[in-house]
Amino acid sequence: MVKQLDEKTTSDLIDHVGWRLWRLSRQWKDEFEAAMTAAGHGWMTQAQGAVVGQLRAAGVPQAELARQLGISKQAVQQFVDALEADGFVLRVVDPADKRGRIVQLTPKGAQALDDGNRIKQEIEARYRAAVGAERFADFMAVLDALFEDPSP
Numbered sequence: 001m002v003k004q005l006d007e008k009t010t011s012d013l014i015d016h017v018g019w020r021l022w023r024l025s026r027q028w029k030d031e032f033e034a035a036m037t038a039a040g041h042g043w044m045t046q047a048q049g050a051v052v053g054q055l056r057a058a059g060v061p062q063a064e065l066a067r068q069l070g071i072s073k074q075a076v077q078q079f080v081d082a083l084e085a086d087g088f089v090l091r092v093v094d095p096a097d098k099r100g101r102i103v104q105l106t107p108k109g110a111q112a113l114d115d116g117n118r119i120k121q122e123i124e125a126r127y128r129a130a131v132g133a134e135r136f137a138d139f140m141a142v143l144d145a146l147f148e149d150p151s152p
Helices: 002-007 017-038 047-054 062-069 073-085 107-131 133-148
Strands: 089-094 097-105
Touching (some): 017 107, 047 062, 047 073, 047 107, 062 073, 073 089
Antiparallel strands (some): 089 097
């Protein structure tokens, strides 16, 4: 057994799309987090920021947030508690289910989301400028096509 392991050679890692996607994703995330921190929203780069990213104007039922994020109801509860304590979200009674709660953005939370959207657009504008509008549009279309159906 030892002899077999000694005789095995280690292959070099290949260059592949996963590596390139990961590297670009990491770069984008680092840029976004630095800009959000500079804008005073460093908390949005933490796990609870994912909750805010799921909210829409009418709000989202708290139980639905757990499903959307793929995390436990208890984790969502903790994130929403912290966001509510900091004034970024509020809970209102769900008119369809009096036991449930709808999580909504406060004006302070909406401003953080608006800042995040602005920063995302600025990053995209830099990418578009680097490769040209047509190539960037093609890139976005390719990403969408691969996400929708990765099979040939």
